[in-house]
Amino acid sequence: LFDDHLPSDLPEATLSDNARIVLAKRYLKKDEDGQPIEEPETMFWRVARTIAGADARYGASEAAVDELARQFYALMTTGVFEPNSPTLMNAGRPLGQLSACFVLPVDDALSNGRSGIYDTLKAMALVHQSGGGTGFSFSRLRPEGDNVRSTMGVASGPVSFMKLYDASTEVVKQGGTRRGANMGILRVDHPDIRNFIACKNDTSQVTNFNISVALTDEFMKAVKAGGSYDLLSPRNGSVVGQEDARQIFDLIVHGAWKTGEPGTFFIDRANEYNPVPSLGSYEATNPCGEQPLLAYDVCNLGSVNVGRFVKLDAPSDLPPEDRIDWDELRRVVHLATHFLDNVIDANRYPLAEIHNLAHTIRRIGLGIMGWADLLVRLGIPYSSHEGVEMGRRVMRFINEESRNASERLAETRGVFPAWGPSIWGPDATCARRADGSRVRPMRALRNCNLTTVAPTGTISIFAGCSGGIEPLFAVAFMRNQAGSLMPDVNPDFVRIAQEQGWYSEELMERIATEGHIHFDEVPEDIQRVFVTAHDIAPEWHVRMQAAFQEHVDSAISKTTNFPNEATEDDVRAIYELAFDLDCKGVTVYRDGSRPMQVLSTGKTS
Ligand code: GDP
Ligand code: 5AD
Incomplete structure (x- = not known):
């Protein structure tokens, strides 16, 4: 050490x-x-x-x-770049576990010495203790009521075992560096799908899990066309029943409308971009959805604070792209990629399987934060074609530069060991789409996967920026500071108000207590630029997510916010739009739909 x-x-x-x-x-x-x-x-x-x-x-x-x-x-x-929390907590310390994201397999046996239900339960506890979050697919477990030959008993089904994992997480969470967090996934063609969709309708249940339904292309086709789809036995893939696709989709939409869960994971879309299909397919993601991972796969994350690359002193009549310091952004992306590749070698993994896969594929997750800050500093509204186009532009640049950096690392350190048959590998052996076309152009990379967008819940506080690619949550709110309530106002908003001469303490306090900026003193263009998550029509949330997804190797953590009065039809339209725009998943949150809302604007905060 x-x-x-x-x-x-x-x-x-x-x-x-x-x-x-x-x-x-x-x-x-x-x-x-x-x-x-x-x-x-x-x-x-x-x-x-x-x-x-x-x-x-x-x-x-x-x-x-x-x-x-x-x-x-x-x-x-x-605050220009931060690695994920476990790296900050554990690097150079005895635990030495540096990654935020894990997926563990759950086999249909109580124990098989490796990945049976109770073997994986133990592995989960070890990962949580080290500060990592875990994702599981419970799709291989036989359904509730199925027979258990060895005991002549009946199986209790995937949801019951997810509850077991939830209870264990609750117990272990006292002792670790941070509390456990999980993702639970079930395929839509599992016979217990109805039970799974409803298992968090009571929001006091399964609180240590986010849940998502893995939706297949076939299912989405059946939703569009109307009609039924097959339920499959997890034991042997035989057809054991049928469901009406729209009925099941409506149940998912209803749950999402009611409580924000389940989310959806578009599993076929994710697998199309699996960089190493010869080593397995994606079944699940990490807890916040940005990393589809193989069994025993792991990802260490880090995020660049893109708001810091706006040249604030550049003349404001320059086109927005000329006010971004691209050269400095390139330098930082190369350094950050180097940092994350090194994390793989410095890491102490909790299981041998995880260690081996990490060194075979060398997956990293370079993301961004401060996206809303960047837009505000360029004077571009989040909910605009210009904003979405800028998202596509910035992420394309970061993705490309991260690949360039990975190629440069490969020149001295070698490509990742599973490169040959990967989607990046040489023509003859590389993984391809069903129609024979390459998924990615050949590139001699050090890492099978480079980019992602994480929520950056805590590290954005350290960097002093907005989270991930989310819009601003509020322009101002009242913060309890040593017993007295003080307005906490977005620093860019304060700066602009002062520059333009309409700043007053009274106005800032009014904005913080009322929870909006629609006052006569605030110029209209500023009202448009400082839009917050709740002012933004859900469609723009998804369009921004989709634009970033085009240039992100893995996936994106993003919540699409709805006003309280949104209908189930509104939610359904967004789930369909996200699928049509090639997102890898979607999560929604309707204001006020959960009893304990962690963040809220205005008087209630
Ligand atoms: P940050 O690095 O702490 O800011 O984490 P993010 O909010 O960006 O989350 C990134 C990933 O870390 C998530 O997708 C999870 O896999 C994991 N994670 C986030 N929060 C928690 C937590 O409270 N506990 C655990 N065990 N994992 C978490
Ligand atoms: N699928 C994907 N992401 C989810 N989150 C919560 N539930 C799910 C889910 N079922 C994400 C939110 C937010 C982060 C904190 O967790 O969208 O980005």
Whole structure:
């Protein structure tokens, strides 16, 4: 383990008070009494030094490792790039588990010594203890009421075992670095699908799981055409029943309208882009949906804060794309890709299977955050064709540069071991679409998968930016600060108000308490640019997600917000639109549809 002495010439981190509080609570090293024994700066140096240290195994000198560590330190302490939480918590420490996302297989046996229900339950506990989130497909479990030959009993079905995993998560969550989080998936052609769709209608149930239904293309076709589809036995794939596709789709839509769950996972779309189909197919995703993964697959994430690449001092009559510092963005994307590739080598994986697959395919998840900030700084409304087009443009650039960086790494470190038959591999052997065409052009990459968009729930607080590609949640809200309520206003909004001469403390307080900016003092174009999640028509949420998906290797974590009065038809239209636009999944949230809403605007916050 690395001796975490902080070089005296390193600058302090730029962090808000809120960020320092979150770090002290959960991220910094603590003594036996729970008192932090490192500063945020020591934490970032511990991470930077540990991850840069992986270069030594490729022959880098000590001086080169030190120089790289300083570059990583600068990225993280200035909020330009942050790795996912487990890397911040565990790098350079005994646990050493650095990844946020795992998928574990669940076989139809109580125990087979490897991936039976209780074997995987134990693996889940180990992953949670280390700060990772887990996803499972329960589709291979025989349905409720099916027979159990060895005992002459009857099976209790996938939902009952998901509840077992949920209860175990609840128990383990006290002891880990952070509480467990899960994704539960069932294929729409599983005989227990009705029971699964309804299992979270009571929002006090299965609270440690997000759930999604894996929808096949065949099912979506049946929904469009009207008619039935087959239910299949998980034991042998034989047809054991039929359901009316629209009826099942309506149940999914109803649940989503009522509680936000289930979400949907368009499993065939995800598998079309599986980079290594010779090693298995995708059955499930991580808890927030941005990573479809194979069995025993893992992904370490990191996100670039794109809002930081707007040149604020550029003349505002320049076209928006000329106000983005593309050269600096390229430099950061290359460094971030290098960082995430190193994480694979620095990582201590909780299971041998996971270690082996990670080193065979070298999957990484480079994402972005601060998207809403970037749009605001360029004066582009989120809900506009210009906004969506800019999303496509920025993500295409990041995706391409991340691939360039991965190619450069491969020149010295080699391509990932499973490259040959992968979708990136040489002509003769590479994986192809059913019609024989290549899924991706041949490229000699170090990593089978490069890009994603994570929610960045905590790391966006450290970077001081908006989360993932979500719109602003609020322009201002009242924050409880040491016992008194203070308005917390978006800094770009304050800056513009001051520049344009309509700033007043009274206005800021009114905006924070009322929860909107539709006041006469606020110019109309500013009202259009500072749109928040709830002002944006659901269709724009999905159009933005789809634009990013075009240039993202894995998937995107995104919530499409609906007003409270939205109907089930509104939700159905969005689920269909997301499928038609080639999204890999969709999640919705209707305002007020869950009893405990973590974030809310206006007077209730
Ligand atoms: P951040 O790095 O903490 O900001 O995490 P994100 O909000 O970007 O989430 C990324 C991934 O981390 C999710 O998809 C999950 O796989 C995992 N994750 C997020 N929050 C939790 C949590 O509270 N507990 C656990 N165990 N995993 C989480
Ligand atoms: N499928 C995919 N993502 C989900 N999330 C919640 N439930 C699901 C689901 N069933 C995501 C939200 C948000 C993040 C915190 O978790 O969309 O992006």
